[in-house]
Amino acid sequence: MMKYSVKAALTVSTIALGATAASAEKWDMPMAYSATNFHSEMGVVFADKVREYTSGDLDITVHPGGSLFKGGEIKRAIQTGQVPIGERFMAAHANEVPLLGWDNLPFVATTYADNAKLWEAAKDTVNGQLADINLVTLYTCPWPGQGFYFNKDVNSSADTQGVKFRSYNTATATFAEALGMVPVQVEAAELSQALATGVAEAFISSGSTGYDRKVWEHLSNYYKVNAWLPRNYVMVNKGVWEGLDADTQAAVQKAADETGAACSAKSEELAGWYFEQLEANGMKVENAGADFLKELEAIGADMQATWLKDTGADGQAILDAYNAN
Ligand code: PCA
Helix, strand or coil: CHHHHHHHHHHHHHHHHHHHHHHCEEEEEECCCCCCCHHHHHHHHHHHHHHHHCCCCEEEEEECCCCCCCHHHHHHHHHCCCCCEEEEEHHHHCCCCHHHHHHHCCCCCCCHHHHHHHHHHHHHHHHHHHHHCCEEEEEEEECCCCEEEECCCCCCHHHCCCCEEEECCHHHHHHHHHCCCEEEECCHHHHHHHHHCCCCCEEEECHHHHHHCCHHHCCCEEEECCCCCCEEEEEEEHHHHHCCCHHHHHHHHHHHHHHHHHHHHHHHHHHHHHHHHHHHCCCEEEECCHHHHHHHHHHHHHHHHHHHHHHHHHHHHHHHHHHHC
16 A cells, blocks of 8 residues: 555656646757857857746757757758757858858958947848748857968968868858869868868868867968958747747847847957967967958959849848948
């Protein structure tokens, strides 16, 4: 008899536990970059805030490093509802939605303040086009400025001919080709392997990704260019978002607004630190030389012209609004 009642009590408590877990909605959130990267750490901050502001009703689990979906698959996984939420480097999809290349325009917005101003000018149109493909942006966060990694001194395009270049989207592939390099698209999560196997021997990125991927094991030079500060977006499936009640939406948006601001501040705070780490690990970190920079600026002007052609009045309106402020 005694034995029976203990068993009964155990069953009851199991049911009670099950009921608590079932009442919280659980979301998996794929992210593309390493767990220790600030974008991923901020994803965890966001999930914690959401849990707090929804009193535990919405429980988000972050999966960094492309472990749940690879970087290149995350946007589609959210769009199609395979996951409700996720994070992606959006300029990677400018081939599909050209406007998403707004933060990939060389030498247009090269400081955090200007990048924020450009996002202000771009965001309504960008978010409108994302809604058309079933995505709602919750927050965005910039990477530090982009510069070039090489395994030798580079003073001009005379030194870049035939170099195998890791690109992260069409725009960077175009940039590489204009410098006589041979682009291959590789996700950051696979970058170390691409460098180790010789698939790539140069790339453009921030100090952040070079640090995360310990590129000093393969490459020797970083040239600061600060060509642009591209953004990662945390996005939710539109149908899933619209299925949330207004209170939950407000709580999630509050968490997102706070995290977006904190993430941007963190990026800015770390930008110089990353260069120090590259140097401490033996890399030569310097500004791109005048000849190289001149060539990069000319290529950048062509890239901007192409983007304006691809985006038409929408792109022009963004740049006009940016330049007017
Ligand atoms: N790191 C990412 C995108 C931009 C950056 O700084 C990468 O190289 O994939």
